[in-house]
Amino acid sequence: MDLVSWIFEPFASSFMQRAFISSLAIGITAPVIGVWAVYKRLVYLTDAMSHSILAGVAAAAFLGISLAVGGILAALLMALLVALLIIRVKVPEDSAIGVVGQGLFALGVIGVGLIGDPRALSHILFGNPLTVTSTDIVVQLVLSTVVLFGLWWLSPLIGISTFDAGHARSVGVRVGLLDTLLIGSLALVVVIGLTSVGVLMVITLITSPAVAARLMTQRLSRTIPLAAALGAAAAVVGLVASYHLAWPSGPTIALVAIGEVAVVAVVVLIVRQSPLRLIRTRVPESMSP
Amino acid sequence: MGGGPLAHEPPVVEVRHLTVSYGSVVAVDSVSFTLGFGEAVALVGPNGAGKSSLLRSMAGMESATGEVYVRGKECHHQDWGTHIAYVPQRASARWDLPLTVLDVTVAGRRALTRRWMRPSRDDLDAAREALAQFELVALADRVIGTLSGGQAQRVLLARAMVQEPEVLLLDEPYAGLDIQSSELLSRTLRDMSASNVTVLCALHEIATARDTFPRAIALNQRIISDGPSREVLDDAGIARVFTSNHRADRSP
Numbered sequence: 001m002d003l004v005s006w007i008f009e010p011f012a013s014s015f016m017q018r019a020f021i022s023s024l025a026i027g028i029t030a031p032v033i034g035v036w037a038v039y040k041r042l043v044y045l046t047d048a049m050s051h052s053i054l055a056g057v058a059a060a061a062f063l064g065i066s067l068a069v070g071g072i073l074a075a076l077l078m079a080l081l082v083a084l085l086i087i088r089v090k091v092p093e094d095s096a097i098g099v100v101g102q103g104l105f106a107l108g109v110i111g112v113g114l115i116g117d118p119r120a121l122s123h124i125l126f127g128n129p130l131t132v133t134s135t136d137i138v139v140q141l142v143l144s145t146v147v148l149f150g151l152w153w154l155s156p157l158i159g160i161s162t163f164d165a166g167h168a169r170s171v172g173v174r175v176g177l178l179d180t181l182l183i184g185s186l187a188l189v190v191v192i193g194l195t196s197v198g199v200l201m202v203i204t205l206i207t208s209p210a211v212a213a214r215l216m217t218q219r220l221s222r223t224i225p226l227a228a229a230l231g232a233a234a235a236v237v238g239l240v241a242s243y244h245l246a247w248p249s250g251p252t253i254a255l256v257a258i259g260e261v262a263v264v265a266v267v268v269l270i271v272r273q274s275p276l277r278l279i280r281t282r283v284p285e286s287m288s289p
Numbered sequence: 290m291g292g293g294p295l296a297h298e299p300p301v302v303e304v305r306h307l308t309v310s311y312g313s314v315v316a317v318d319s320v321s322f323t324l325g326f327g328e329a330v331a332l333v334g335p336n337g338a339g340k341s342s343l344l345r346s347m348a349g350m351e352s353a354t355g356e357v358y359v360r361g362k363e364c365h366h367q368d369w370g371t372h373i374a375y376v377p378q379r380a381s382a383r384w385d386l387p388l389t390v391l392d393v394t395v396a397g398r399r400a401l402t403r404r405w406m407r408p409s410r411d412d413l414d415a416a417r418e419a420l421a422q423f424e425l426v427a428l429a430d431r432v433i434g435t436l437s438g439g440q441a442q443r444v445l446l447a448r449a450m451v452q453e454p455e456v457l458l459l460d461e462p463y464a465g466l467d468i469q470s471s472e473l474l475s476r477t478l479r480d481m482s483a484s485n486v487t488v489l490c491a492l493h494e495i496a497t498a499r500d501t502f503p504r505a506i507a508l509n510q511r512i513i514s515d516g517p518s519r520e521v522l523d524d525a526g527i528a529r530v531f532t533s534n535h536r537a538d539r540s541p
Contacts, residue, residue: 039386156408160396163433164382170348170375171400171452218432220387 010243019129019196019239021137023253026193027235029144030202031209031227032151033189035220036182038210040162044094045082045183046206048101050190050199052078055104057124057194058111068139068191071199075187078104127198127250129239140192147185147192158182159220197250204254205231212264230260299361301326301487302347302373302456307355309342316342318510319355324456324489329482331502331518332491335531338509340491341378344458347489348375359455371400374454376445378461384434390444391416391429397451419447423477439470446477450486457481459490463497475501495522509533 010016037046053071060070078100085096112121123131151158161168161175168175186206193202209230213223238253245252300323309317317339324330332340346353349364357364359372374397395408395416402412420426423443428436436444442462449457459478463471471494478501482488492498498505498518505518507530514521514529 039383153407154405156392156395157399157405159386159388159392160399162383163386163388163393164377164396166345166350166377166381167375167396167448168399170350170373171397172404173399174404214387218387218434219389220392223387 006244007240010240015130015132016239016243018132018134018137019249020236022129022132022140022196023235023239023249024232025137025140025144026189026196026202026205027231027233027253028228029147030189030193030205031213031231032148032224033182033185034206034210034231035213035224035227036151036155036158036162037186037206038214040158040179040182042183042186043203043207045079045097046186046190047203048082048097048105049075049078049183049187050203051101052104052108053187053190053194053199054108054124055111056108057199058108058115061115061120062111068194071191071194072187074104074108075190076184079183079187122248123198124194125198125200126248127194127196127201129196129249132195136195140195143188143192147188150181150185154178154181155220155224197253201250201254204257205234208254208257208261209234212260215261215264215268231257234260300324301328301360302489303356303358303361304347305356305358307343307346307353307357309339309346309351309353315510317346317353317508320508320512321355322506322512322515324487327482327485327487328504329478329488329502330490331498331505331522332489332508333493333495333498333505333522333530334508334513338530340508341460343508344375344460344489344491348373348458350375371452372454373456373458374400374449374452376449376457376459376462378464379438379441379445380464382445384436384441386433388433389430390420390425390433390436393433393444394420394429394448394451397448400452416447416451419451420444422450423447437470438465439467439473442466442470442474443477446474450481454486456487456489459488461491461493463492463494471497478502495527498522 011020037043053074056070056072056074057067059074060067081100082096085091085100086093109121112124157173158178161173161178165175189206190199190202193205197205209227212230213227216226217223234257235253238256239249241247241256242249242252302324304323305321306319307317307321308315308319320343332343334340342351345351347357364372391413395412397419398408398412398415402409417426417429420429423446425440425443425447428440433441433444462474466474475497478488478490490502499522502518504516505521506515507513507521507526509530513533514526520526
């Protein structure tokens, strides 16, 4: 089989076409918001939020309402409980995230188990793009467009408030509201990725392409499109590979994304060891405390 | 240098009984002073004297009791950034972000323009103009993490000047600068004062405070002394401010 038919053969069926669109949507959206999650050090919060979403999905399945709505509500509940523990009870941030995230995850696992379908749990955790319906695709595309547009519009504001929150507040930027919007959008992205890559694997698409892009360029104007391209490539290559290898698609896509980081990291290490490092920029004095 | 309050001019800034507390700890205790048109004033005091808290509360970033008047009008949160620009300590910003010098500088325009919009062409032009004023225009597209300490400090000053403020508050801008960068910063602050921007600058460098700022306020929770910097910061004055300890007086 030649390479072209190896790539295109899987997409002869309509369910694989839907899987392709769905994976591509999350493959682009997750890395773009991931750039900010990485810079704002929200990766652990997002990971725990994705675990918490399981509780909402289980509750939604019980109540017969939309799984996506249940997932979003659980993510919001998680963020609220974490904020309460940090601000009111004065629990350290990572501890609060660990306690609440794993607590809701445990509830979710039990809840999904009670539904009775043993495949349900692995579908939610690891995704199954082959079960994506046309309605799912419309919802995913609309949400992805909203998140991508919102991030493009707000990126100068998010940039300056991340750089110097104190100054941003002093010129009237609503820093808390921006952070809330960003965390809410991260929850939306996890839900967008629910059917195609699953709640456990979506964090890989949020972080890995962003980390690889960050290693490749210092400029935000290049980091974001680069992360999107790496994420899209991981989604497509992972989906095709999973078809041929008969591997679960979510983890395969995640492995490709992690592979991208590994390759870039090795290249960076080689460049740092070589005389080429002389053309790298020096460590700025302004970064030292 | 210019500056020195003119007798017939009303003060640009009047601070009345400003108090900042964190729980039971009083950081700034009922401080009152005025700043004249184009005055350049050094704010000195030991670590923990409340210098940062005072500046941050004047910039509207810290809740405080008491009043801050700018040109006779009480300052409210929505107009803080337009009258008073604040330059925080350099180390408090995230210099590892992939932003350019222009991205950071244009942030100052948020005080003047619609805050949820993307920067307009006018905003970017104003930022470039401010960069030119600080001889930074060649660095406009540089990533901030590659700047030297002196350049980074000038970028923060340019960002503040984009706000077209009447009053500039600086929190330890001299920390970590080499002699050359310090001298350049002093010259810049003198120029600003000469062009009628009122400057209040917290710093630890006593010699710089004496040479650059005609007036000094010595703070240690309360104002210990306020007057010509050569008097406030002579040997006896320094001993007075660094041995005063009002926090201890207040302990039960």
